[in-house]
Amino acid sequence: MKIMSVKRKRFRVEQAMGEVVMPEPEMTGGADPGPMHREIMAELRSIRAQMAAAPSQRTGEGVDAAVAREVAETHALLETYRAQVEQCEKLKVELDLIHDAISRTKREIAVLHGKSFNGEEMAKVNGELGAVVGGTEQATQQILEAVEAIDQAASALANNVTPDQQKRLSEDIQERVVSIFEACNFQDLTGQRISKVMQTMKFIEQHINEMMNIWGGVDAIKTHVPPIVDTREGDARLLNGPKLDGDAGHASQDDIDAMFN
Numbered sequence: 001m002k003i004m005s006v007k008r009k010r011f012r013v014e015q016a017m018g019e020v021v022m023p024e025p026e027m028t029g030g031a032d033p034g035p036m037h038r039e040i041m042a043e044l045r046s047i048r049a050q051m052a053a054a055p056s057q058r059t060g061e062g063v064d065a066a067v068a069r070e071v072a073e074t075h076a077l078l079e080t081y082r083a084q085v086e087q088c089e090k091l092k093v094e095l096d097l098i099h100d101a102i103s104r105t106k107r108e109i110a111v112l113h114g115k116s117f118n119g120e121e122m123a124k125v126n127g128e129l130g131a132v133v134g135g136t137e138q139a140t141q142q143i144l145e146a147v148e149a150i151d152q153a154a155s156a157l158a159n160n161v162t163p164d165q166q167k168r169l170s171e172d173i174q175e176r177v178v179s180i181f182e183a184c185n186f187q188d189l190t191g192q193r194i195s196k197v198m199q200t201m202k203f204i205e206q207h208i209n210e211m212m213n214i215w216g217g218v219d220a221i222k223t224h225v226p227p228i229v230d231t232r233e234g235d236a237r238l239l240n241g242p243k244l245d246g247d248a249g250h251a252s253q254d255d256i257d258a259m260f261n
Contacts, residue, residue, distance in 0.1 A: 101214050108207045108214075125200050128193040135193075139186035146176040146183070 153169045153176075161169070212221050230237065 104214050105211050108211045112204060112207050121200070125197055128197050132190050132193045135186045135189055139183040142183040143180050146179040149173075149176045 150173050153173045157166060157169050212218055215221065
């Protein structure tokens with residue numbers, strides 16, 4: 001038999017690896033296994049050469065740089081994610097505080113509406129104040145009428161009248177004095193009615209202060225208060241009503257007397 005030596009084609013992998021490929025095994029009898037067989041054997045030898053290569057050759061500097069770059073990018077992404085998580089946690093805390101403040105404010109408003117601002121309660125407050133005004137006017141009128149009658153009786157007593165007339169005038173004066181005492185009882189009723197109104201006002205003030213404290217207190221609210229502008233004109237601008245003792249601009253009797261001296 002004739003021994004044949006076949007020259008095999010070198011593949012790109014072999015050329016890149018610089019491998020020296022062993023020649024094909026010698027065939028006897030002129031049998032050619034075919035090009036497919038030769039190609040498969042060449043690929044297997046190439047893979048074997050790559051696997052047997054040194055670690056430094058298999059993981060070159062380019063691979064190490066790529067891995068280091070990917071690790072750095074991964075760390076950067078983790079830091080960014082961690083920062084975003086912290087911001088989300090802070091935002092959640094702030095939103096929870098706002099939600100709690102709104103809920104507490106709604107409860108305070110509900111209490112005010114249920115016990116102070118509804119129609120029945122406000123009508124009662126208005127009725128009490130109206131009764132105070134009406135009772136004061138009625139008592140004042142009764143006192144003025146009694147004083148006028150007493151003045152007339154005193155003037156009649158100054159004249160020469162009979163003993164019977166003096167007796168009737170004296171009895172009339174006593175009746176008028178009793179009427180004045182009766183009229184003065186309006187102060188007790190007025191005090192009771194005003195006390196009811198003050199309780200309602202204190203209840204409202206308490207819950208309004210609570211709402212202000214929920215949103216940071218009086219100082220925080222003052223920053224949002226618009227400036228007060230007096231739009232009154234003419235005499236209406238001068239009418240401020242009676243002042244309390246501690247109010248600024250309160251004129252005493254001595255100040256008034258000094259104006260006329």
